[in-house]
Amino acid sequence: MQIPRTMRAIEITEPGEPEVLVIGTRAVPPVGAGDLLIRVAAAGVNRADVMQRRGSYPPPPGASDVLGLEVSGTVAAVGEAVSGWRVDDAVCALLAGGGYAEYCAVPAPLCLPVPGGIDVVDAAALPEVVLTVWTNVFERGRLTAGETLLVHGGSSGIGTMAIQLARAFGSRVFVTAGSAEKCAACEALGADRAVNYRETDFVEAVREAARDGGVDVILDMVGRDYLQRNLDLLNVDGRLVIIALMSGATAEVNLATLMRRRLLVTGSTLRARTVEQKTAVVDAVRKRVWPLFETGRVRPVIHQRLRLAQAAEAHRVMEASTHIGKLLLVT
Numbered sequence: 001m002q003i004p005r006t007m008r009a010i011e012i013t014e015p016g017e018p019e020v021l022v023i024g025t026r027a028v029p030p031v032g033a034g035d036l037l038i039r040v041a042a043a044g045v046n047r048a049d050v051m052q053r054r055g056s057y058p059p060p061p062g063a064s065d066v067l068g069l070e071v072s073g074t075v076a077a078v079g080e081a082v083s084g085w086r087v088d089d090a091v092c093a094l095l096a097g098g099g100y101a102e103y104c105a106v107p108a109p110l111c112l113p114v115p116g117g118i119d120v121v122d123a124a125a126l127p128e129v130v131l132t133v134w135t136n137v138f139e140r141g142r143l144t145a146g147e148t149l150l151v152h153g154g155s156s157g158i159g160t161m162a163i164q165l166a167r168a169f170g171s172r173v174f175v176t177a178g179s180a181e182k183c184a185a186c187e188a189l190g191a192d193r194a195v196n197y198r199e200t201d202f203v204e205a206v207r208e209a210a211r212d213g214g215v216d217v218i219l220d221m222v223g224r225d226y227l228q229r230n231l232d233l234l235n236v237d238g239r240l241v242i243i244a245l246m247s248g249a250t251a252e253v254n255l256a257t258l259m260r261r262r263l264l265v266t267g268s269t270l271r272a273r274t275v276e277q278k279t280a281v282v283d284a285v286r287k288r289v290w291p292l293f294e295t296g297r298v299r300p301v302i303h304q305r306l307r308l309a310q311a312a313e314a315h316r317v318m319e320a321s322t323h324i325g326k327l328l329l330v331t
């Protein structure tokens, strides 16, 4: 198929509410020697896109200013230094930006084959959440079989993947979520206990469900308001991994808690890492996690597929927080 010179892409007219997202025309990006050019089938929508739209999360230097941190589709062109990929291969990829468009160019090491049994559109739901969960829960948090995990925001894109991967690797999982419907969805995905944090104190409820006092690892996206309670809930040698700060970034804690129970507090962002650092995570995920999709043990949870031109509506849904799992923009 011929590659056009221009493409449809979502533009941000100015920082603001969802209606600043409009469909525009951009040049199809050039393919670097180490890149794949992807003909996008779908782009995943992430909470970070909402922050970027509002102007509070600028793209890193060198990245496209078009929103979109993950896509799926087919290979449209292969950079001259790339081996192992052919035109028309089904692919999904982690991007530093540029996914809300009909084409995007990506360093080949950040591309993964669409797993067997997964629809090419649905594969857009995988890269950002799988890589984030892997590097935070399993690499930084060092969750191992037999340990327990608490995931805040269990019904989020990230949460729905964290539940399934932790279960697949032999852990018991507890989650918090903001409604009875979300809690039921999390338990259907494999969570041992989902706590509606709007009605029930999660510390007491998780303590009771965990039976041995606390949990070994917590994946947190709330930040300030949960920090001391998270520390209170960790077992000896427990690990708290922070990936977002939805309630605020600064907090006061009782440091004695860390010493008494030998706790570790860590966190990370994915987007700011170098291509080499991201490649290491992609390689680990391809080896350890991709086979779980092939066998159907783990699956992407898709809340809604919208058209690319409906990017504003997708952001409204995400900000209303009524979704369970991922939102996709289909080209």
Ligand SMILES: NC(=O)c1ccc[n+]([C@@H]2O[C@H](COP(=O)([O-])OP(=O)(O)OC[C@H]3O[C@@H](n4cnc5c(N)ncnc54)[C@H](OP(=O)(O)O)[C@@H]3O)[C@@H](O)[C@H]2O)c1
Pocket (backbone or CB within 6 Å): 045, 046, 047, 048, 128, 132, 153, 154, 155, 156, 157, 158, 159, 176, 177, 178, 179, 182, 221, 222, 242, 243, 244, 245, 246, 247, 268, 269, 270, 271, 318, 321, 322, 325
């Ligand atoms: N550090 C990284 O590398 C990295 C990478 C990817 C994502 N993230 C972060 O991970 C989070 C999840 O991402 P996503 O794309 O999966 O987003 P998402 O689907 O929109 O999930 C956000 C979740 O947060 C919950 N929530 C919202 N406000 C809350 C509050 N004040 N207190 C408690 N829970 C709240 C919502 O559930 P309820 O309605 O049930 O409260 C929702 O399920 C985002 O904050 C994102 O920025 C970080």
